[in-house]
Amino acid sequence: MKNISDIIEGYLKGIIEEESMGQIEIKRNEIAEMFQCVPSQINYVINTRFTVDRGYLVESKRGGGGYIRILRVRAHTKADLIEHIIVSLENGASESMTQDIVFRLIDEEVITKREAKLILAALNKKTLAIPLPARDELRARILCAMLLTLKYEKK
Structure with a gap:
């Protein structure tokens, strides 16, 4: 069963995909009212599900006429x-940055769900059981090696 965050995310992504410009402008209170939740729930979804690592830019304007603009950013090629x-x-x-990157790679059809599971298993904190910041540095180096392999294989 999906939770409210998943439902809101799916709704917003659906609208973005329908738009020819790949962007939407929403009012937080209107979306919260639509889903019968508190406005902070909308903030949570936007801050966690629409990140740069997942391929989105978010702009906001506060105040009475305020809005939140979500823009889908796509690379020209998979290599780019x-x-x-x-x-x-x-x-x-x-680890959360790595998860966002992997979700974006799935979304952009660079990797399969099976490949994603393998990458996430190799890079989780239990596998890389060393102290920070060395763990994050090692995780990045391993992910870079995996990505370089994909970059030259998927041309």
Whole structure:
């Protein structure tokens, strides 16, 4: 059974995909009212499910006429996407950042769900049982190696 966050995420992603520009402008209170939840639930969904690592840019304007704009960002090619991700890993990668990247790779059809499970299993904190920040640095190095393999294989 899906929770309210999953339902809100699916609704917003559906609207974004329907739009020719790949972006939407929403009012937090209107969406909260539609799903009969508190506005902070909408904030939670946007902050956790529409991140840069997942391929979204979020802008907001506060005040009476305020809005939240969510823009879907797609790379021109799979190789460009992989290169962009590799650059973003220069300072290490937390487990949640890695999950966001993997979800984006699935969404952009760079990897399969099976490959995603393997990557996440290899990079979780139980597998990489060393102290921080070394764990995040090692996770980033392993993920970069995997991505480089995909980049040159998937051309």
